Amino acid sequence: MQPPYDTVKLDNLMEDAGADLMLLCTRHNIRYICGGYYYHFYERFTAMEKSVYSPLLGVPKGQSEKAFHVGIAGEVGQIEEQSMWIPEFINSATNVRPNPTSSAEKASGAIKARGLEKGTIAIEHDFISSTAMNCLKKELPAAKFIEALPVMEELRAIKTPQELDIMRRITQADSESIQETFRNVPKNSTTREIARFLEREMTNRGLLFLWVFTCAGNTMLRAPSEKVWEKGEVLHLDAGGSDGDYLTDVCRMGVRGVPKPLADDIYKACLTTQDKVRAAIKPGAVCSDLYEYGNKAFVETGQSEHGNFIIHGVGLVSHEQPRFGPGMERTLKEGMVISIETDVRHPEEGYIKIEDTVAVTEDGCEGMGDIGRATWTIVD
């Protein structure tokens, strides 16, 4: 079986970073390298008995045929079922519960067996357990450890057509769930009830619900709470979910009754900002220019005083490559996926926000779940 990612690109990135081996521990990077696989039992919680599920995935530079996967016995069935390409599976927990030390010991053994004990090993320092790290340092005293993040983020930056299909489908499902919730949640529900309604809608559409911010009226309280969405009040539903860890994150606005003129002006200001930025997104556009342009467009609306304009890449991680801001000189490429958000936190009118996801196409960008963005969703 062939690795599902661009092996030449990974080798080049590793060469540039000076890495001899990628040793990955995060769910998003394990999924990416494995082609979607993660042991389903531990997808949504990790603590077990006295420790934590701690898989490790090793990929030597230029030798994907020597890749290895340290996991636990219970996942072998799923690995076979999904015909995973990784040639060597190592069980770290024969007589013990999963734990980071035993994973790190097994990984160290595999690294030695590949003659890489003096190599430069790229790891994810923000995620790997301190006990696993201690064990790796002890078992591999001559190895040099560097950070894996830049290599892995770059590897994932351009999405494949299959990845774009997933992101299109889930962003659509997210947007539909939000509209369904605005329209069908019982009158006078609390934002906590609204959140649960939305969670069910997302689940029914095959998404794993991750979060929703529910800001009703002018409270500015975005966490679901006992606050009732009252007649005359605006509500923003800013909801995230995932499928196979690909993320969707959409914000849409609803109002019970007719929006007030000022609220409507603010909404249009957010929309205009989003539209202008989207019109400027295409291959070759410079990230820092887009950031500056978006902020300028927002200021021109005259509503930016209480607001924020944010733009960032999204994929298996929220806020990934490409990054936007002053000094970000990289140019967009076809296949990148970008989240764009404009919000205004107005003391009287409330927290008005639009968030879209777009994919960079050959000559522009494609909205990936635009339902309900052109206007308020107005309900009784």
Added chain:
Amino acid sequence: MEPPYDTNKLNRLMDKAGIDLILAHTPHNIRYLTGGYYFHFRERITAIGPSQYLPFVGIPKGDTTRAFQVAWLVEACPYNKIEDWIPDIVHTKARGTVGAAQIAAKAIRNRGLTKATIGIERAFMPADAMDMLRKELPEAHFVESFNTLEELRIIKRPNEIEIFRRAGQADAEAIQEGFLLGPKDVTTERIARTVEGGMVKRGLHFHYVFTAAGPSMRRDPSEKIWKPGEILHIDAGGSQMGYMADICRMGSRGKPSPLADELHKACLHVLNKTRAAMEPGVACGTIYRIGQAALEETGYAESGIFDIHGIGMVQQELPRFNLDEERPLESGMIVSLENDIRYPEIGFVKIEDAVAIVKGGCEGLGDLGRDIWGCLD
């Protein structure tokens, strides 16, 4: 607001372990110590940007008035008030693990605890956060807080038991919903998604489901269709407010064969006999031996496994059961009991229950469907 946990007990446990400050950072312990709080935005996914969400709760021994919580700026701002008892909420501007560790270290220094013994959760502590704590607190001594916090959580309060009761019932109902799909000749993946929907509908976070359709021992949801004449076990876990439910029930397409029925009854026999012996004061070792002996009595011990463990905010926690465990059961403990028999021609027969230890015995938490076969067409 008062701390929701037993502060005297925590002080005693910290004394015994020589810990001056608990620095908790796992979702289960943050929830337990705050009284249910966890930033909802990061409940189900921690990675964001170049790093991940890492909150801290710090509790100095004997002085909850100087407890502190490290949160994100966006979490602690007026848009997302943190309403728990912790008096000092400090927030990080940076979103990463290192920034959070730096702020925690500062809060510890502000309390004059630079030379303290600090209890951390090592297996869960990101390596770079640990490096930062060591750098910022070079004179501090770091020890493992796992035993202290696990012991603190062992006896569940009535409001916690109420959550387990609700969660167990919801889990058991969702499983039955899965069996109802049987006549439609669906895949185990489809059954898994139905159980997930059933849990979410009932207010549970879905965690996982194992679906072993006979006679295969493969438990992972797949394209395998649950066919007439086959048994199916649905072993499903979820949580509510961080409290775990984990239940396994059996189904059969059509009437099960006499042998399959016998295996099911054998599992029930083991669990029933063990449950009948559970009450405050009985040693965990005694219970374990009763379960093992009951499995022997069935004649299927060679292909069967009896397992029993505490369950709470962690899937397997105190109390622990083995032949030599002398610790007695106490009112308020929650225990999960599982018995399975893997039989080549039949499949993977399994029942898993959860019970709360109460005065004079134990209470089943979600017993729905345990002594019947789901579906039957």
